[in-house]
Amino acid sequence: MESRSVSRQTANDTASGETRARPAGPGGVLWRHLIEPYLYLSPALVLIGLVMAVPLAIGISYSFQSITLLRPLDSGWVGLENYRDLWSDRKFWRAFANTFQWTFGSLAFQFGLGLGLALLLNTAFAGKRLIQALVFLPWAVPAFLSALTWAWLFNPVIGPIPHWLAALGLLDEAENILADPALAMWGPIVANIWFGIPFFAITLLAALQSIPGELYEAAEIDGASPWQSFTKITLPFLAPMIAITVMLRTIWIANFADLIFVMTGGGPADSTQILATYIFTTAFRKLDFGYASAIAVALLALLLVYAAVLMMIRQRLVRT
Amino acid sequence: MARMELNGIAKAYGTVEVMRDIDLVIEDGEFVVLVGPSGCGKSTLLRMIAGLEPITAGDFTIDGERMNEVPPRERDIAMVFQSYALYPHMDVARNMGFSMEIARAPAAERQGRVAAAARTLGLDTLLARLPRALSGGQRQRVAMGRAIVRDPRAFLFDEPLSNLDAALRVEMRLEIARLHRKLGATMVYVTHDQVEAMTLADRIVVLEAGRIRQIGAPLDLYERPANRFVAQFIGSPTMNILPVTAEAGAVRLADGSRIEMPQARPGASHLGIRPEHLEVTDPGEGQIVGTADVVEHLGSDTNIAVSVAGIGALMVRRQGTATLRPGDRIGLGIAPGKAHLFDAEGRALRPAPAD
Amino acid sequence: MASIRRTPALLTALKYAALAGYVGFALFPLYWLVKIALTPERVIFSEGTQLWPSAVTLENFRTVLFHSDFLAFFSNSLMVSLGTAAATTLIAAASGYAFSRFRFSGKRLIIAVMLVTQMFPLLMIIAPIYKIVAAIGLLNSLTSLIVVYTAFNIPFATFLMQSFFDAIPKDLEEAAMMDGCTRFQALRKVIVPLTLPGLGATLGFVFTAAWSELLFALMLINSNDRMTFPVGLLTFVSKFSVDWGQMMAAGVLALVPSCLFFIFIQRYLVQGLTTGAVKG
Numbered sequence: 001m002e003s004r005s006v007s008r009q010t011a012n013d014t015a016s017g018e019t020r021a022r023p024a025g026p027g028g029v030l031w032r033h034l035i036e037p038y039l040y041l042s043p044a045l046v047l048i049g050l051v052m053a054v055p056l057a058i059g060i061s062y063s064f065q066s067i068t069l070l071r072p073l074d075s076g077w078v079g080l081e082n083y084r085d086l087w088s089d090r091k092f093w094r095a096f097a098n099t100f101q102w103t104f105g106s107l108a109f110q111f112g113l114g115l116g117l118a119l120l121l122n123t124a125f126a127g128k129r130l131i132q133a134l135v136f137l138p139w140a141v142p143a144f145l146s147a148l149t150w151a152w153l154f155n156p157v158i159g160p161i162p163h164w165l166a167a168l169g170l171l172d173e174a175e176n177i178l179a180d181p182a183l184a185m186w187g188p189i190v191a192n193i194w195f196g197i198p199f200f201a202i203t204l205l206a207a208l209q210s211i212p213g214e215l216y217e218a219a220e221i222d223g224a225s226p227w228q229s230f231t232k233i234t235l236p237f238l239a240p241m242i243a244i245t246v247m248l249r250t251i252w253i254a255n256f257a258d259l260i261f262v263m264t265g266g267g268p269a270d271s272t273q274i275l276a277t278y279i280f281t282t283a284f285r286k287l288d289f290g291y292a293s294a295i296a297v298a299l300l301a302l303l304l305v306y307a308a309v310l311m312m313i314r315q316r317l318v319r320t
Numbered sequence: 321m322a323r324m325e326l327n328g329i330a331k332a333y334g335t336v337e338v339m340r341d342i343d344l345v346i347e348d349g350e351f352v353v354l355v356g357p358s359g360c361g362k363s364t365l366l367r368m369i370a371g372l373e374p375i376t377a378g379d380f381t382i383d384g385e386r387m388n389e390v391p392p393r394e395r396d397i398a399m400v401f402q403s404y405a406l407y408p409h410m411d412v413a414r415n416m417g418f419s420m421e422i423a424r425a426p427a428a429e430r431q432g433r434v435a436a437a438a439r440t441l442g443l444d445t446l447l448a449r450l451p452r453a454l455s456g457g458q459r460q461r462v463a464m465g466r467a468i469v470r471d472p473r474a475f476l477f478d479e480p481l482s483n484l485d486a487a488l489r490v491e492m493r494l495e496i497a498r499l500h501r502k503l504g505a506t507m508v509y510v511t512h513d514q515v516e517a518m519t520l521a522d523r524i525v526v527l528e529a530g531r532i533r534q535i536g537a538p539l540d541l542y543e544r545p546a547n548r549f550v551a552q553f554i555g556s557p558t559m560n561i562l563p564v565t566a567e568a569g570a571v572r573l574a575d576g577s578r579i580e581m582p583q584a585r586p587g588a589s590h591l592g593i594r595p596e597h598l599e600v601t602d603p604g605e606g607q608i609v610g611t612a613d614v615v616e617h618l619g620s621d622t623n624i625a626v627s628v629a630g631i632g633a634l635m636v637r638r639q640g641t642a643t644l645r646p647g648d649r650i651g652l653g654i655a656p657g658k659a660h661l662f663d664a665e666g667r668a669l670r671p672a673p674a675d
Numbered sequence: 676m677a678s679i680r681r682t683p684a685l686l687t688a689l690k691y692a693a694l695a696g697y698v699g700f701a702l703f704p705l706y707w708l709v710k711i712a713l714t715p716e717r718v719i720f721s722e723g724t725q726l727w728p729s730a731v732t733l734e735n736f737r738t739v740l741f742h743s744d745f746l747a748f749f750s751n752s753l754m755v756s757l758g759t760a761a762a763t764t765l766i767a768a769a770s771g772y773a774f775s776r777f778r779f780s781g782k783r784l785i786i787a788v789m790l791v792t793q794m795f796p797l798l799m800i801i802a803p804i805y806k807i808v809a810a811i812g813l814l815n816s817l818t819s820l821i822v823v824y825t826a827f828n829i830p831f832a833t834f835l836m837q838s839f840f841d842a843i844p845k846d847l848e849e850a851a852m853m854d855g856c857t858r859f860q861a862l863r864k865v866i867v868p869l870t871l872p873g874l875g876a877t878l879g880f881v882f883t884a885a886w887s888e889l890l891f892a893l894m895l896i897n898s899n900d901r902m903t904f905p906v907g908l909l910t911f912v913s914k915f916s917v918d919w920g921q922m923m924a925a926g927v928l929a930l931v932p933s934c935l936f937f938i939f940i941q942r943y944l945v946q947g948l949t950t951g952a953v954k955g
Binding site for chain 1: 690691693694697698700701702704705707708711719720724726766767769770772773777779780782785788789792793794795796797798799800801802803804805806807822823825826827829830833858883886887889890893894905908909912919922923926929930933934936937938
Binding site: 371391393399402405408422423470 | 850853
């Protein structure tokens with residue numbers, strides 16, 4: 001009923017030659033553009049808010065507090081003390097450096113091998129559906145199980161890998177590389193490569209399949225060699241997908257603690273400790289939530305810097 | 321039964337106004353075609369009538385009842401979509417009877433109405449099929465059947481034939497005309513195809529850039545276009561437009577030839593002449609002399625592109641076949657009664673009422 | 676790349692060799708897992724590193740199934756994963772629908788927030804979550820895990836569902852509304868039936884993710900009877916640190932649900948990951 005009087009008002013205005021936006025009636029603009037969409041969104045927003053946004057804010061505030069569950073009396077605001085401790089914590093800097101080795105060591109192989117696989121799968125061959133399902137299978141294996149499986153494979157008692165490495169002369173004797181501080185990081189990295197190739201293969205394959213076939217035919221008519229087709233058509237088409245998957249994946253790998261935690265727990269002698277596992281072991285084993293949160297903030301800052309640098313590089317590339 | 325009235329309808333997305341000052345009355349049982357180039361707002365207008373698009377300002381009534389805020393389901397209007405929008409997971413019968421299913425009509429009544437509509441449209445044998453097992457023409461019929469079963473007070477069509485091939489399009493056009501005669505319901509039809517507009521409409525509404533440029537019966541628009549836009553939009557090939565300078569009782573073309581026109585008066589800036597109204601004469605006769613550039617033989621007609629020194633290219637249409645060949649010199653005559661005059665703003669200049 | 680050009684035999688051979696390499700790399704660890712699980716205990720050390728066991732047995736599986744907490748872990752994980760998958764899919768379907776079908780103020784901001792949640796270290800909130808869950812007395816409950824996992828998975832599932840909704844022409848629900856449906860009726864009668872494959876795929880993705888989660892489960896659950904599979908399996912590792920056959924048998928069993936879902940969702944992987952995850 002209200003809308004009726006409102007409308008009469010507007011009708012008069014229009015009659016006097018003035019067009020004006022109509023105030024929202026029931027079922028009108030307000031409903032369509034504000035209330036109804038948020039009705040559908042509200043469960044998601046509430047959950048994200050309560051389980052992610054609020055704890056995130058709390059987590060940041062923890063980094064300025066002393067919260068150790070084992071020493072409940074010691075809690076309270078400590079200002080920047082956690083960060084000062086961080087600065088002089090050699091384990092932290094070790095983990096910081098390890099994070100780079102872990103992330104880029106994994107990423108480079110995942111991407112290179114994933115791209116190779118995607119290119120292979122984009123060609124025709126017999127039994128393709130089966131092969132595709134098989135090579136994507138590692139992606140379906142839960143991370144903790146991948147970690148355990150690879151830990152076992154690296155174990156000379158039960159796994160073949162040390163024996164192979166020794167036979168190839170890469171190791172002096174068949175021993176567990178996970179126990180060797182100089183080599184241990186390569187264990188989780190190999191597991192991560194195994195686990196991560198399918199992700200790149202799947203996304204890049206999808207991008208490859210979206211390249212119109214006529215382009216290759218046109219290039220062939222124009223006399224392009226296969227290599228030229230690859231560099232002039234395939235790569236430029238893949239570039240946006242590569243950029244975004246590499247960025248997302250870098251961040252994801254940097255945050256990915258499961259493999260290392262299960263395979264080595266950060267050892268031996270912290271040689272495989274990355275920031276993400278350092279956060280978890282500090283929170284889980286020492287129950288020192290304040291310090292764990294400070295490490296987490298440092299990791300977040302690192303990732304933000306990374307994202308910003310990547311954006312800048314991208315902008316520069318676009319400009320030239 | 322539905323008489324629709326649009327008063328000062330406007331549409332804006334945010335601050336961008338795409339349509340304004342739409343005033344239109346659609347009489348009960350009338351077949352009105354909204355036509356215009358793509359982006360003119362014809363579909364938006366139809367969707368506002370349907371209730372799928374909010375009306376920014378103005379009033380829209382059906383049978384005197386204000387509809388602006390009434391949701392589509394309560395407007396009692398059926399719509400045939402360009403994509404047909406058949407429900408892919410329902411068979412033809414359920415597609416057609418869906419509106420009655422929603423209205424919880426008794427199954428027997430629903431089946432009866434679906435069967436009747438299917439008979440009318442020749443869909444009897446296809447009722448158990450899924451849409452993906454139908455041809456384009458059959459899908460189109462199902463979409464119309466769905467609207468018919470609904471038994472609405474008005475039908476809306478949004479470019480319903482544009483996805484069909486040429487032969488089917490002609491067939492379905494006739495079908496729609498028959499349907500209108502049979503049901504006598506109000507129909508609003510959007511198309512960019514002027515042939516559909518001319519053949520189907522009781523009245524045509526020509527839109528350009530969110531404004532109505534002219535409303536009228538098909539022949540009205542053809543014979544008395546209100547402006548250059550309508551003049552050039554209606555008719556095929558397009559009306560020739562020639563710049564002129566006005567003199568008393570006549571206009572002078574750019575090549576110097578003088579054409580007597582009673583409606584000529586100061587301000588006349590362009591002369592419009594339809595290709596079928598240019599008379600082909602021997603060189604030297606008629607007002608204009610030119611050279612045939614391209615000759616298109618259509619069988620029933622012949623289109624001739626003529627280039628004229630000082631004026632440019634003119635399109636000429638002759639009935640039947642012609643023996644002309646590219647390069648031939650021909651004369652062209654403009655019959656004063658068939659020519660149109662426009663002022664600098666594109667408005668048509670009419671002969672004085674006394675004429 | 677339809678090409679008439681003849682591919683040299685050497686290149687073809689290289690291609691198949693490369694494919695064989697990938698398949699071998701992908702399958703070998705899983706083969707090893709199954710092999711040890713099937714190897715009888717008495718020969719496990721003597722032929723520990725042989726490629727092919729001289730005898731096979733199901734004894735390890737029997738022990739794991741009937742003489743360990745395995746079944747409890749398994750059913751806990753199943754409950755958590757199914758609960759998470761169902762709740763997430765339902766909620767993400769609603770939010771994905773909103774993203775797909777409405778233009779509204781704040782949309783870009785919400786999308787940005789959801790993207791950011793995919794980037795920041797989830798471990799950052801492990802401590803606050805622990806304290807909150809402890810404060811409301813939900814430590815050691817599967818409910819808390821379901822709630823937490825659901826929130827984690829909503830953003831990705833939302834983008835995924837949005838891509839499935841985007842693939843359904845808007846005309847269809849407009850036609851339904853012209854046919855007398857309310858928007859919700861149109862959603863229920865027309866859109867949802869057409870999105871069933873998408874809903875299934877989302878369900879599968881989320882199930883797999885919840886099935887694999889370890890760190891939060893480790894933090895929030897510490898009583899034996901509530902442990903999910905990953906947590907339970909880690910206790911296996913320390914408890915039976917020498918019983919390789921049983922651990923691997925448990926591992927094989929843990930793989931089963933993931934692989935089942937994987938087979939189901941495999942054909943949506945390419946579509947879902949590109950349109951859903953990357954487009955945003």
